[in-house]
Amino acid sequence: MNNLNAAELCQGVSYSNSTAEFGSADNAPVVVVDTAYCRAVVSLLGAQVLSFIPRGGRDWLWLSPRARFTEGQAIRGGIPLCLPWFGVNRHQPGLPKHGFLRSREWQLRAAECMADGAVRLRFEISSAEGEFTQFPWRYQVVAEMVFSDTLRLQLTISNSSATTMPLSFAMHSYLAVHGLDSAVVSGLDGQHFLDNTDELRRKLLRGEQRFEGEVDRVFEGVRTDQRIETSERRLRVSGTGCDTVIVWNPGAVLARTMADVGDSYGQYVCVERGRAFADEIELDAGAEWRAEMCLSQAP
Numbered sequence: 001m002n003n004l005n006a007a008e009l010c011q012g013v014s015y016s017n018s019t020a021e022f023g024s025a026d027n028a029p030v031v032v033v034d035t036a037y038c039r040a041v042v043s044l045l046g047a048q049v050l051s052f053i054p055r056g057g058r059d060w061l062w063l064s065p066r067a068r069f070t071e072g073q074a075i076r077g078g079i080p081l082c083l084p085w086f087g088v089n090r091h092q093p094g095l096p097k098h099g100f101l102r103s104r105e106w107q108l109r110a111a112e113c114m115a116d117g118a119v120r121l122r123f124e125i126s127s128a129e130g131e132f133t134q135f136p137w138r139y140q141v142v143a144e145m146v147f148s149d150t151l152r153l154q155l156t157i158s159n160s161s162a163t164t165m166p167l168s169f170a171m172h173s174y175l176a177v178h179g180l181d182s183a184v185v186s187g188l189d190g191q192h193f194l195d196n197t198d199e200l201r202r203k204l205l206r207g208e209q210r211f212e213g214e215v216d217r218v219f220e221g222v223r224t225d226q227r228i229e230t231s232e233r234r235l236r237v238s239g240t241g242c243d244t245v246i247v248w249n250p251g252a253v254l255a256r257t258m259a260d261v262g263d264s265y266g267q268y269v270c271v272e273r274g275r276a277f278a279d280e281i282e283l284d285a286g287a288e289w290r291a292e293m294c295l296s297q298a299p
């Protein structure tokens with residue numbers, strides 16, 4: 001199945017490439033959405049939103065200036081889609097971290113301009129034959145994105161195998177901040193988390209989440225929205241069907257070991273929505289799971 005050709009794209013949607021958009025050395029295809037509401041860029045690799053700039057505003061997302069854009073390698077920044085598992089696979093730790101799909105090419109199957117001026121894109125991908133020996137399930141994923149003055153991202157994951165499939169996932173948002181010191185995440189007060197910097201010990205967060213050093217926390221069964229406040233903006237992250245919230249920033253020491261982060265670690269915080277750990281899903285044969293995350297301006 002092929003991508004839509006350029007003539008099939010609706011007004012305000014066009015193809016471009018990562019070199020033209022971000023000056024990258026690798027040249028990977030991207031889709032640009034440019035409307036009265038916003039300008040957004042989505043990579044076909046990973047169906048990964050890389051930039052979302054509301055009219056008159058600044059980018060809500062962070063993209064590493066050292067991001068690589070080659071198949072088989074994760075793009076650092078934007079909103080990677082981590083599927084069909086989140087992080088280290090708990091059943092088979094030797095599998096690639098964050099699943100197969102963030103570094104594969106997806107197909108753009110629909111680009112629609114809606115009556116209110118929003119644009120909807122639909123990307124699709126299926127499990128690859130070559131992965132079956134490592135992860136013996138067949139599945140399809142549809143990622144629908146609606147770009148207006150908010151950014152909505154909906155995932156539908158279908159299990160087309162004859163057996164129940166273990167599923168975990170994350171929509172791994174890298175949110176741009178101007179100074180980590182001023183970044184505060186609220187909406188998690190009183191919730192327990194698994195501390196990934198301390199052998200996944202279960203701990204309690206009191207008050208707001210701040211960023212002093214490495215933070216890598218998994219909050220399960222969250223029923224609240226998160227609010228991310230920095231010196232220059234307030235964003236809300238909400239979700240349905242994605243009750244796990246992961247909050248991550250590597251801090252200075254770990255960032256030094258990451259070629260595509262380095263001293264840029266203070267420019268983002270990740271507030272991700274998905275299902276993982278206790279929220280992992282047993283997806284029955286023939287069943288599907290739908291999850292939606294929305295990023296919006298908070299009052």
Ligand SMILES: O=P(O)(O)OC[C@H]1O[C@@H](O)[C@H](O)[C@@H](O)[C@@H]1O
Nearest residue numbers: 074087097098172196216246248
């Ligand atoms: O470097 P990667 O594979 O993109 O992962 C980035 C981070 O992703 C976060 O979601 C995890 O909680 C972290 O443990 C991880 O380091």
